[in-house]
Structure formats: structure tokens, C-alpha cells
Amino acid sequence: MNADELDWNRTLREQWEVHWNHQLRARLDGLTDDEYFWSPVPDAWSVRPRGESTAPVQGGAGDFTIDYAFPTPTPPPFTTIAWRLGHVVVGVLAARNAAHFGAPEASYETWEYAGDAATALDQLQAQLDIWLAGVAGLGAAGLRAPIGEKEPYPDAPTADLVLHINRELIHHLSEVCLLRDLYLHTDATTNGATR
Numbered sequence: 459m460n461a462d463e464l465d466w467n468r469t470l471r472e473q474w475e476v477h478w479n480h481q482l483r484a485r486l487d488g489l490t491d492d493e494y495f496w497s498p499v500p501d502a503w504s505v506r507p508r509g510e511s512t513a514p515v516q517g518g519a520g521d522f523t524i525d526y527a528f529p530t531p532t533p534p535p536f537t538t539i540a541w542r543l544g545h546v547v548v549g550v551l552a553a554r555n556a557a558h559f560g561a562p563e564a565s566y567e568t569w570e571y572a573g574d575a576a577t578a579l580d581q582l583q584a585q586l587d588i589w590l591a592g593v594a595g596l597g598a599a600g601l602r603a604p605i606g607e608k609e610p611y612p613d614a615p616t617a618d619l620v621l622h623i624n625r626e627l628i629h630h631l632s633e634v635c636l637l638r639d640l641y642l643h644t645d646a647t648t649n650g651a652t653r
Contacts, residue, residue: 465598466598466601466617467593467594467596467597467598467600467601470593470601470617470620470621470624471590471593471594473621473624474590474623474624474627474628475590477627477628478586478627482628482631482632482635485635485638486579486631486634486635489539489575489576489578489579489638490575491574491575492641493539493575493637493638493641494538494539494540494543494574494575494578495538495539495540496538496539496637496641497536497538498536498640498641498644499536501535501536502535502536502537502538502541503524503525503526503535503536503537503538503541504524504525504537504538504540504541505518505522505523505524505525505538505540505541505544505571505572505573506522506523506525507521507522507573508520508521508522508523511523511525513525513526513527514526514527514528515527515528517565517566517567517569518566518567518568518569518570518571519567519568519569519570520569520570520571521570521573522570522571522572522573523571524541524544524545524548524566524569524571525541526566538637539575539634539637539638540571540572540575540578542630542631542633542634542637543572543578543579543581543582543634544569544571544572544578545630546582546626546627546630546631547569547572547578547581547582547585548564548565548566548569548571549566550623550626550627550630551582551585551586551588551589551623551627552564552569552585553565554589554619554623555585555588555589555592557608557609558592558606558608558616558619559588559589559591559592559595561588589623593620596616600616601615601616601617601620602615602616602617603615603616604616605618605619
């Protein structure tokens with residue numbers, strides 16, 4: 459098979475779908491609210507009930523907000539599973555779904571963040587479904603087309619954006635799995651871990 463015969467759209471989607479179906483999805487099953495909000499260190503960024511954050515910026519339109527600062531402090535604060543899922547759902551997926559696939563507008567400021575693990579995972583699945591359907595609809599020509607002005611590198615091919623999103627998803631959701639492992643193997647009552 460030569461490169462002209464390769465279905466690049468299928469290959470790019472499979473890079474994510476195989477990882478999701480065989481590595482990540484099962485690792486997220488049973489995520490509890492305690493894990494979702496848990497932090498092994500004090501002052502971590504998280505998703506919090508409106509009015510409870512002390513972060514310089516609290517984004518969100520609903521009952522919960524996400525912690526932020528502009529510019530991001532150096533070193534950046536540790537982030538909880540809730541924060542990481544909020545970032546993936548909104549910054550990685552929903553904003554791109556809106557920019558490229560006609561989904562409703564989404565931003566850190568306007569999103570209604572999940573106040574529990576089950577809702578966060580539902581939001582993640584919904585945004586993944588939109589993203590994958592959008593990518594599937596691109597075809598080969600769509601992958602070669604420039605990304606456009608809604609991204610930092612507007613002249614890059616859209617395939618570059620798909621690869622970037624795949625990296626972001628694998629990276630951040632692997633962090634979520636690691637935090638679940640740490641939670642499981644940490645006795646929060648004796649090591650000073652905080653919510």
C-alpha cells in the first residue's frame with residue numbers, strides 16, 4: 459500500500475479511538491466525586507462551587523467555576539481531576555467543536571462546569587462524539603485544508619490540529635488515570651492530602 463491509498467482520516471481517528479477504547483475509557487469507569495475533587499497537595503486548581511475559589515480568575519457560567527490565572531503562574535499550580543477534565547472538555551474539545559464543526563460556542567468563561575464526576579464524564583463523551591464525527595466528515599481534502607484563523611497556526615493543515623488534539627487527549631487523560639492511581643494508593647487521612 460502506498461501513501462496515496464492510505465485512508466489518513468481513518469488512521470488519525472484510530473490513533474485516538476484505539477487508545478480511548480483499549481487504554482483510557484475503562485480506566486475512567488467508576489470515577490467517584492471524592493477522586494474527582496481530590497488533591498494530594500494544598501492550593502491545587504480545581505472546579506469549585508461558585509464563590510469558593512481563591513484563584514485570580516474563576517471561569518464558568520453555572521454553579522461551578524474553574525480556577526485560572528492570566529498569565530499562568532510559574533510553576534503552574536497542581537490541578538485536580540476535576541480541573542483536568544474541565545480543561546479537556548472545554549479548552550481541548552468544546553471550543554474546537556464550536557470553531558470547526560458548528561457546535562455551540564464554548565469558552566472557559568461560558569461553560570457550565572460539572573459539579574460531579576458522572577456529569578464530567580458525560581460532558582467528555584458528548585464532546586468526543588462531536589469531535590470524532592467532525593473529523594470523520596473532513597475527508598482527505600478537509601485534512602489537507604488550512605486550519606484557519608481560529609487557531610494559532612492558520613496556514614497549517616487541519617491534520618495538524620487533529621494530531622494536536624490527539625496528543626492533548628492522550629496526555630491529559632493519562633494524567634487523570636495517574637491521579638486515580640495515586641488516590642487509590644494514598645491514605646488521605648495520614649498524608650495531609652486535601653480536597
